[in-house]
Amino acid sequence: MKLLSTFAASPHDIAGLQLFRDADTASATALLAACPVVLADAGETVSDSAQPRLIIVLRGAVAEATGDGATTKILPGESGGEQSVLDGDADQSVLTALEDSEILLIGADLAWKLIDESDGVARNLLRLLSFRIRAANMQLRRRQKLGEFYRQLSMNDGLTGLYNRAWLNDVLPRLVATAHATHAPLSLVMLDIDHFKLFNDRHGHLQGDLALRTAAKVLAGALRPTDFAVRYGGEELMVILPDTSGPVAAGVAERLCERMREAVVFGDMRVPLPHVTASFGVACLAAGQDDQALIAAADTALYRAKAAGRNRVEVAPLA
Secondary structure (H helix, E strand, O other), X not given: OEEEEEOOOOOOOHHHOHHHOOXXXXXXXXXXXXXXXXXXXXXXXXXXXXXXXXEEEEEOOEEEEOOOOOEEEEOOOOEEOHHHHHHOOOOOOEEEEOXXXXXXXXXXXXXXXXXXXXXXXXXXXXXXXXXXXXXXXXXXXXXXXXXXXXXXXXXXOOOOOOEOHHHHHHHHHHHHHHHHHHOOOEEEEEEEEOOHHHHHHHHOHHHHHHHHHHHHHHHHHHOOOOOEEEEEEOOXXXXXXXXXXXXXXXXXXXXXXXXXXXXXXXXXXXXXXXXXXXXXXXXXXXXXXXXXXXXXXXXXXXXXXXXXOOOOEEEOOOO
16 A cells, blocks of 8 residues: 555545544544555555554445455445454454555554544444444344255255255154154155156156156145155155054045046146056054154055055054
8 A cells, every 4th residue: 555645634524534423523633633544556455464453435445355255345434444443353354445545544542542532433433333233133134044045945856846855864853753752643655656667758757757746746735734745766755744643644645645646747638647646655653663764664565555556555564
C-alpha cells in the first residue's frame, strides 16, 4: 500500500463516515488527524495479520473474507476489522481491495480512545456489530436449511422418490431399538417386481424405470403416514410398518400385492406385460432380533414367494 497523506490533509469529510455519524466530530477529527490514508491497488491485501487495526474505506471497495468462507463488501464510508480491535487479536479476516481504493488506517489503541471519548462512536460500533451478528445468524440459518435440504435429498432415491439404502441404514436400527425398548411390534415387507428383467428386455429401460415408479406410487399411496417405503436396490423395494404385528403386516402385503396387479404401467393393453406384479415377504421383529436379522427373515420369505410361483405373499415364521 502507498501512503497518500494523513486524514487531516485528505479531502474526505468525517461526517460521511458511518462510524462517526451523530458523534462528536470535532473531537474525533482531532484524534484522527495523524492517521494515515493509504492507496491500495486492486487485489492488494489491506489487513495486517501482525496487529489489529480498524480500516475505513474512503474511496473504492474492499472485500472482507472470514474463516468460514463468508465474504462482505465494504463500501465508501464503511469500516472493517472491528472484531480484531475489540478482542485484541491479530485480524483473522482477510481484507482485499476490490479496486484501487483509499483507506483510512486506525490503530487499535486509537480506536479504543475514540470509543472511550465519544458516546456516538461507541453507539455506532455497537449498532454495526449488532447488524453483522444478525446477518451472520441469518446466513447460518440459511446454511443449516440448505444442509438439511441436501441431507434429505441424499436420503431419497432419485428415480422413485422413496427412501434409499443410506436412509435405511440410518433409521432402521433406531426403529428396531425403539420397538425392543417399548415392546411394540415392528414389521417389515420385502417385495420384488416379478420378471423385471423380462419387462426391461421387451420394453426397454425407460419403460422399466416407469414400472419402478409405478410400483413406488402403489406403495406411497397405500401406506399410513407413519409407515416407510424404501428402494432397497434394483427392483427390490421395502416397506417398514412400525407398531404393526405380523398378521396385520401380512394383510397390508396382500393389499399391496392386489394393487400392484391392478396398476397399469402404460396404457397400450395390446402390448405384452402392460401390468407388473410383485412377490412379497413379510417378517415381524422377534425378541433379540436386530435389523439385519429382520431383513434376512423378510428376504427369506420373499424367496419362498418367488419359488412358489410369484405374485403372492409369504410370511416368515416367528423366531
